[in-house]
Amino acid sequence: VDAPRLIRRKRDGEELSSAEIDAFVGGLMTGDVDPEQAAALLMAGVIRGFTPDEAVALTAALVASGRTLDLTSMSRPTVDKHSTGGVADTTTLVVAPVLAACGVAVVKLSGRSLGHTGGTIDKLEAIPGMRLNLAPDALIAQADAVGVAVGSATAEIAPADAVLYALRDATATIDDVALVAASVMSKKIAGGAQSIVLDIKTGGGAFFTDVDEARSLAALCTRIGEAHQRRVTAVVSDMSRPLGRAVGNALEVAAAVDVLRGEAGGQLRELSCVLAVEALCLTGSERDEARRRVDDAISTGEALESLRRWISAQGGDPRLADDPWDVLTRAPVVSEVTAASSGFVNAMSCREIGEVAGGLGAGRRRRGDVIDPRVGIELLVTVGDEVTSGERVAWVHAANAPDADSAVSALRGMIDVGEERVEPPPLVLGVSSSADGARRSRT
Amino acid sequence: VDAPRLIRRKRDGEELSSAEIDAFVGGLMTGDVDPEQAAALLMAGVIRGFTPDEAVALTAALVASGRTLDLTSMSRPTVDKHSTGGVADTTTLVVAPVLAACGVAVVKLSGRSLGHTGGTIDKLEAIPGMRLNLAPDALIAQADAVGVAVGSATAEIAPADAVLYALRDATATIDDVALVAASVMSKKIAGGAQSIVLDIKTGGGAFFTDVDEARSLAALCTRIGEAHQRRVTAVVSDMSRPLGRAVGNALEVAAAVDVLRGEAGGQLRELSCVLAVEALCLTGSERDEARRRVDDAISTGEALESLRRWISAQGGDPRLADDPWDVLTRAPVVSEVTAASSGFVNAMSCREIGEVAGGLGAGRRRRGDVIDPRVGIELLVTVGDEVTSGERVAWVHAANAPDADSAVSALRGMIDVGEERVEPPPLVLGVSSSADGARRSRT
Numbered sequence: 027v028d029a030p031r032l033i034r035r036k037r038d039g040e041e042l043s044s045a046e047i048d049a050f051v052g053g054l055m056t057g058d059v060d061p062e063q064a065a066a067l068l069m070a071g072v073i074r075g076f077t078p079d080e081a082v083a084l085t086a087a088l089v090a091s092g093r094t095l096d097l098t099s100m101s102r103p104t105v106d107k108h109s110t111g112g113v114a115d116t117t118t119l120v121v122a123p124v125l126a127a128c129g130v131a132v133v134k135l136s137g138r139s140l141g142h143t144g145g146t147i148d149k150l151e152a153i154p155g156m157r158l159n160l161a162p163d164a165l166i167a168q169a170d171a172v173g174v175a176v177g178s179a180t181a182e183i184a185p186a187d188a189v190l191y192a193l194r195d196a197t198a199t200i201d202d203v204a205l206v207a208a209s210v211m212s213k214k215i216a217g218g219a220q221s222i223v224l225d226i227k228t229g230g231g232a233f234f235t236d237v238d239e240a241r242s243l244a245a246l247c248t249r250i251g252e253a254h255q256r257r258v259t260a261v262v263s264d265m266s267r268p269l270g271r272a273v274g275n276a277l278e279v280a281a282a283v284d285v286l287r288g289e290a291g292g293q294l295r296e297l298s299c300v301l302a303v304e305a306l307c308l309t310g311s312e313r314d315e316a317r318r319r320v321d322d323a324i325s326t327g328e329a330l331e332s333l334r335r336w337i338s339a340q341g342g343d344p345r346l347a348d349d350p351w352d353v354l355t356r357a358p359v360v361s362e363v364t365a366a367s368s369g370f371v372n373a374m375s376c377r378e379i380g381e382v383a384g385g386l387g388a389g390r391r392r393r394g395d396v397i398d399p400r401v402g403i404e405l406l407v408t409v410g411d412e413v414t415s416g417e418r419v420a421w422v423h424a425a426n427a428p429d430a431d432s433a434v435s436a437l438r439g440m441i442d443v444g445e446e447r448v449e450p451p452p453l454v455l456g457v458s459s460s461a462d463g464a465r466r467s468r469t
Numbered sequence: 470v471d472a473p474r475l476i477r478r479k480r481d482g483e484e485l486s487s488a489e490i491d492a493f494v495g496g497l498m499t500g501d502v503d504p505e506q507a508a509a510l511l512m513a514g515v516i517r518g519f520t521p522d523e524a525v526a527l528t529a530a531l532v533a534s535g536r537t538l539d540l541t542s543m544s545r546p547t548v549d550k551h552s553t554g555g556v557a558d559t560t561t562l563v564v565a566p567v568l569a570a571c572g573v574a575v576v577k578l579s580g581r582s583l584g585h586t587g588g589t590i591d592k593l594e595a596i597p598g599m600r601l602n603l604a605p606d607a608l609i610a611q612a613d614a615v616g617v618a619v620g621s622a623t624a625e626i627a628p629a630d631a632v633l634y635a636l637r638d639a640t641a642t643i644d645d646v647a648l649v650a651a652s653v654m655s656k657k658i659a660g661g662a663q664s665i666v667l668d669i670k671t672g673g674g675a676f677f678t679d680v681d682e683a684r685s686l687a688a689l690c691t692r693i694g695e696a697h698q699r700r701v702t703a704v705v706s707d708m709s710r711p712l713g714r715a716v717g718n719a720l721e722v723a724a725a726v727d728v729l730r731g732e733a734g735g736q737l738r739e740l741s742c743v744l745a746v747e748a749l750c751l752t753g754s755e756r757d758e759a760r761r762r763v764d765d766a767i768s769t770g771e772a773l774e775s776l777r778r779w780i781s782a783q784g785g786d787p788r789l790a791d792d793p794w795d796v797l798t799r800a801p802v803v804s805e806v807t808a809a810s811s812g813f814v815n816a817m818s819c820r821e822i823g824e825v826a827g828g829l830g831a832g833r834r835r836r837g838d839v840i841d842p843r844v845g846i847e848l849l850v851t852v853g854d855e856v857t858s859g860e861r862v863a864w865v866h867a868a869n870a871p872d873a874d875s876a877v878s879a880l881r882g883m884i885d886v887g888e889e890r891v892e893p894p895p896l897v898l899g900v901s902s903s904a905d906g907a908r909r910s911r912t
Binding site: 029030031033037060061062064065066068069070073074193195196197198 | 472473474476477480503504505506507508509511512513515516517636638639640641642
């Protein structure tokens with residue numbers, strides 16, 4: 027591969043062919059292309075713009091760099107689900123059992139997070155005994171039997187994505203819609219599911235704070251999926267405030283169980299149901315029927331039963347479904363945060379709240395940091411709620427008193443109370459979908 | 470140094486400060502900044518554009534990466550000279566002895582070429598016995614004594630430039646005016662001369678084929694020199710046809726001797742005199758006086774005597790000045806090229822003629838290739854000359870008959886003969902100068 031020629035073409039704003047992109051990525055993996063050449067190509071593309079066809083080709087090249095899971099032998103329709111990440115965002119733990127109860131198989135390879143709060147794998151590790159290092163065959167067999175299997179991502183899936191990600195992180199080429207889309211979709215496509223539901227976050231606590239960029243990412247992911255013969259729906263959802271009321275790994279597991287038990291409503295339940303309905307629509311359900319099945323799965327307890335079977339299949343204690351705190355470990359220090367004044371909650375500093383949880387030990391600053399599953403924040407209010415001065419608005423769960431004290435004082439300034447009631451933003455800000463091959467886009 | 474932050478700023482079109490550029494280049498040399506980060510920054514700058522102030526700062530950082538020569542103790546005014554490189558361009562071997570004869574000291578560190586024809590060092594190596602690996606002290610002492618010293622560039626001078634050059638070569642960031650200017654000027658400034666004459670080539674046989682880019686490079690080099698308290702004149706000259714009539718290392722040495730003996734005119738003499746006059750003007754001469762001194766240096770034989778003393782001082786055979794072919798080695802096979810039709814020479818494929826010479830062994834394709842000093846091409850005509858079908862238009866000097874045959878047949882198509890006489894382009898297409906601190910620019 028003549029790397030300088032391809033770099034020069036991209037530098038000058040030309041479009042690279044699939045064959046060229048494939049040769050470049052392949053060359054990077056064999057050492058025929060140097061990391062500095064890849065860095066130069068990435069920067070040229072970020073500034074000049076990668077076309078949708080280039081994003082499709084890059085995705086294919088990333089998929090081809092590793093192994094792919096073959097789920098075609100499964101008896102159930104297969105669904106994968108991915109969120110671009112936010113604060114108090116534990117929808118997977120709700121959506122997966124709901125879909126399993128509706129007859130769909132959820133097969134998901136998930137990463138450890140590098141951020142202020144944990145990824146799905148980190149949350150599941152808060153459950154004692156959970157085995158997450160599942161071989162592909164075991165993953166498929168379990169999903170066929172109990173409807174859900176979630177394993178930790180292996181280096182065998184899209185290894186070129188890990189190489190490019192590290193390069194992007196070092197070279198200020200992280201926040202590019204096409205590169206993010208190719209990265210996300212390569213792992214979903216290699217994961218083998220026929221239907222893919224994406225939750226693209228936008229707002230202050232999200233990676234893409236701008237809603238138009240989030241919508242572009244949703245549309246591009248959908249297009250990439252179509253080009254790879256997958257059905258994709260990408261929901262753009264609000265992350266200007268924490269999604270749920272729990273921030274932290276054990277706390278979020280408990281919050282998901284509360285939703286599945288029918289004991290909690292709010293945005294976590296609402297968005298989980300939206301995503302589950304979209305998934306069922308991708309697998310052939312009518313929308314009204316899908317809505318009814320999702321509601322029923324929760325109200326009849328079938329989703330809770332699916333959770334129990336899932337957790338049990340991966341070695342966790344199924345009593346989690348009966349009383350999460352029988353199984354999960356509470357933090358030793360719990361301190362309250364009170365409102366500084368009376369009025370209405372007008373805004374919550376979403377990213378900053380996540381960072382406070384991270385500071386308590388709920389997330390990682392760098393690869394290899396150890397997460398404390400017990401710690402985090404329980405929010406008792408959200409945007410639009412009325413509060414009285416001195417009223418309790420949050421609990422801090424901490425490993426020790428000094429950590430708790432500093433989190434309490436930090437949090438007080440992050441819940442903004444004003445005199446006028448502010449309408450919270452809508453939860454869903456856009457949807458891109460390739461359902462049944464007919465592309466539609468709603469915003 | 471927070472490399473991703475600096476890369477991001479350049480990616481977004483911002484200007485980096487001197488301190489930031491210095492920290493980035495310094496970090497690259499210590500390993501604190503990765504080559505892929507440097508590649509990303511270079512690409513961002515090439516697309517967004519480096520400002521003149523950034524080019525000045527980059528030059529300073531490259532100079533600071535290595536040692537600098539201190540020529541302030543020398544009794545003569547010091548001049549350095551650099552050409553961006555062309556075909557049949559051997560002005561250094563004329564200009565340096567002329568200036569020495571005029572009382573100026575030329576101290577020059579020169580590179581080995583990576584191109585179709587040799588660099589100054591390669592040409593000097595065609596002279597048996599020449600020592601080119603001079604230590605700085607020896608270089609300074611010789612220049613003070615005989616007026617000229619040319620040594621091969623050492624890794625101690627601007628080592629960061631070599632690192633960046635290799636990166637640029639691999640990442641399609643070679644042909645950027647600011648990066649070329651910083652690269653050229655860093656080595657000249659580290660070389661210590663107070664006055665610097667640059668010959669910026671433009672046209673088909675040059676690195677920058679576009680005359681506006683060449684003029685921008687000339688102006689930027691001048692500005693960088695001013696910012697580093699050097700007097701600089703940058704001449705933009707035509708390289709749409711070979712400058713002289715000899716292409717190849719020994720052939721070019723002989724051609725330079727012929728000019729110094731007053732036996733040859735043409736463009737090689739013309740441009741050498743332009744450059745020598747500009748150098749004398751930088752060291753304080755009036756222009757008319759400078760012209761007279763340069764002409765006198767050749768006509769009186771003083772420049773030839775300077776050549777003799779220079780060559781002798783570096784171990785070469787001074788009889789070169791009397792009869793170059795007494796000292797130089799001729800190629801074993803010499804074949805003639807004849808005109809295919811009658812008419813006027815309208816154009817010569819300059820770069821291609823250089824490549825034929827390179828194919829004969831006069832240049833390098835890659836670092837470490839061995840040059841054959843004997844081989845090359847003697848052109849007997851230039852643009853505007855009238856020729857008759859079958860008339861000899863060039864000699865090929867080759868190591869063997871097959872090489873000669875293939876060069877002869879290739880060359881025939883590179884000398885374009887038409888019915889109408891075409892006026893050759895002007896030799897000098899622009900001048901940027903910082904003489905006497907008063908900036909002037911003539912085009």
